[in-house]
Amino acid sequence: MRFASPILRLARTMSTSEALPKSDIPIFATVSAYREWREAAFHDRKSVGFVPTMGALHDGHLSLVKHSLAANDHTVVSIFVNPAQFAPHEDLATYPRTLPEDLAALTALAGPAGRMPSAVFLPPVREMYPSGITQDVSAQRGTFVEVKGLSEPGEGRTRPTFFRGVATVVTKLFNIVQPTNAYFGQKDIQQAMLLRRLVGDLLLANPTPERLHIIRTTRDLTSGLALSSRNAYLSPAELGRAPALYAALRAAEDAWASGANKHECLKRAEAVLEEARLLGQKDAVTVKSDYIEFFDPSSFQALDEAADRSSRGGLPTVLTGAMWVGKTRLIDNLVLDDDGTIVGR
Structure with a gap:
């Protein structure tokens, strides 16, 4: 590869200075x-896949990286814990940071015959927020990005500043990385x-909406629990109760498939969560x-009760939910x- 040596020279220089x-x-x-x-990749007409992360990598992240490796000449993984998407009372300070393990996991993807990311x-933080950043939105200065209409419902009700922080940092990352394809879970x-x-509203070329790929959730093979960096917060007893959210969603899905309306489906899901709450009391969870x-999915507005x-x-x-297990919030x-138009197959 023509520009492999300059890459390594850059990496060595930065390792010394940073x-x-x-x-x-x-x-x-x-x-x-x-x-x-x-610029070298552009010159050589090489495609670049991009997987943005906040680190604490697990098999879900690695699945995204594998999808990118399979479809692109190069894959770039970012690791950045973004202060702007954490409210002042949230877990920015305690969010898992496991950089040595993350780099080892990415390197291990090479295996005997595989490939690892190119970069x-x-x-x-100062590189991503040259004007500075505080978690207090009212005190923030500089340029921020909001997606009106999609940021307020759902997760936006519980975390009203979250999507503003996400939209801002991902816009910055897309501007920097210039990915041919991007991968999200x-x-x-x-x-x-x-x-x-x-990316559609801002008329971005790298990536276009069609090249922003949503990859199926990676789950624990036994319990169905969605893999998440925040699962590390759970005690063994809490981990035993955490799959209840997936079970509740599956109960609602089954009811939906049988012809039940939204109201009836939600009652089925709530019954599963109530049972989990009662069982949790036995374990002090x-x-x-x-x-x-x-x-x-196009508007993220809630369906009518009779739908x-x-x-x-x-x-x-989209059937989505969130619950607390101890002090940890799971989605x-x-x-x-x-x-196949929403989640890639």
Whole structure:
């Protein structure tokens, strides 16, 4: 590869100046260094897949990376814990940070016959927010991005500043990385749909909405629990109760498939969560529902109570929910009647 040696030279220089960890994958900590690499890829007409993460990588993240490796000449993984998407009372300070393990997991993808990412983008906060950043939205200064209409319902009710922070940082990352394709997990379905709208509304070329891929949620093979970095917060007893959210969604899905309306489906789901709450009391584990809802994926507006599968006319429906297990908030979703236009197969 014509520009392999310049990449490694850049990585060595940056490791010295920025005290970055040693890695077989070149690490870029500045926008200017990454852009020099990206220009070479443009020149050689190489495609670049992009997987943005906040680190604490698990098999769900690695699934996204594998999809990118299979479809692109190069894959870039970013690791950046974004302050702007955490409210002041949320877990920015305690969010898992496991950089050595993350780099080892990415390197291990090479295996005997596999491939590993071409680069890791690892910027400090000052690189991403040159005007500075505070978690207090009222005190923030500078440029921020909002996607009106999709940011307020669903997760936006519980975390009203979350999507503003996500939209801002992902816009920055897309501007820096210039990906041919980008990959996001279904577990954060509202986020992924919002970002598809963002790239369309802002007329971005890298990526286009069609090249922002939503990849099916990776689950624990035994319990069905959606893999999440925040699962690390759960005690063994809490981990035993965490799959209740997925079970509740599946109960609602079964009811929907049988012709029940939204109101009846939600009652089925709530019964599953109530049973989990009562069982949790035996283990001194607090289980509390936040919400379960049916949404139209194009608008993320909640369906009417009387809506059912037939009234949707074959259109996909997002069934999503959140619950608390102890002090940890978990989210999950199912996309019903999807023909592959929302979640990649």
